Amino acid sequence: xxxxxxxxxxxxxxxxxxxxxxxxxxxxxxxxxxxxxxxxxxxxxxxxxxxxxxxxxxxxxxxxxxxxxxxxxxxxxxxxxxxxxxxxxxxxxxxxxxxxxxxxxxxxxxxx
Amino acid sequence: xxxxxxxxxxxxxxxxxxxxxxxxxxxxxxxxxxxxxxxxxxxxxxxxxxxxxxxxxxxxxxxxxxxxxxxxxxxxxxxxxxxxxxxxxxxxxxxxxxxxxxxxxxxxx
Numbered sequence: 001x002x003x004x005x006x007x008x009x010x011x012x013x014x015x016x017x018x019x020x021x022x023x024x025x026x027x028x029x030x031x032x033x034x035x036x037x038x039x040x041x042x043x044x045x046x047x048x049x050x051x052x053x054x055x056x057x058x059x060x061x062x063x064x065x066x067x068x069x070x071x072x073x074x075x076x077x078x079x080x081x082x083x084x085x086x087x088x089x090x091x092x093x094x095x096x097x098x099x100x101x102x103x104x105x106x107x108x109x110x111x112x
Numbered sequence: 113x114x115x116x117x118x119x120x121x122x123x124x125x126x127x128x129x130x131x132x133x134x135x136x137x138x139x140x141x142x143x144x145x146x147x148x149x150x151x152x153x154x155x156x157x158x159x160x161x162x163x164x165x166x167x168x169x170x171x172x173x174x175x176x177x178x179x180x181x182x183x184x185x186x187x188x189x190x191x192x193x194x195x196x197x198x199x200x201x202x203x204x205x206x207x208x209x210x211x212x213x214x215x216x217x218x219x220x221x
Contacts, residue, residue, distance in 0.1 A: 031207075037153075043198065043211040056208060089153060098143070098207040103155040 004104035012110045021077045021107045025094030038088040082111045114139040116201045118212035125219050131186040133215045135199030145200040146184050189219045
């Protein structure tokens, strides 16, 4: 079956522009996570959705970052007024409740 | 605040060697994850465990709750095992993981 997919795979944008990153989780998975991995750095948690519960946004680095999950499926991570320090690989993962997480291939964001 | 420490940071081995990667965490766990990230970035979840030991092929993960320590072992290592291995701990009833910095493994033929 299909795994977690993310789009675009690469995104180059200019400083100050807004970007939207998309994640399609595995069908039926209740949980969806967004992570960020900056060059040479470890994985960093951003936001967590579980079913219809309010998302845990405790990892979002600033109010320029937001995420939605529509219909308990597809999620969009939005970064407003991008900064160069936002350049990173953004990874999405999904799981059935709190079981094993399955990762997408990531979106590499470059802010010029 | 939970802290997750991995060692070693870098590891080089010859094909066939037995490999151990260590992970220590500071807060009681909900679940401990071992992830594998290949060059090119794809991440695969290897194990999720909260007690005891799990085995999958040549990979074995163990955890000692009292010592807040987990190990990932690779038996009969192979060059295709070359990757970054990441430990992640979800603690205190939350399933949001805190990640270690990763261990970069290179296995030479």
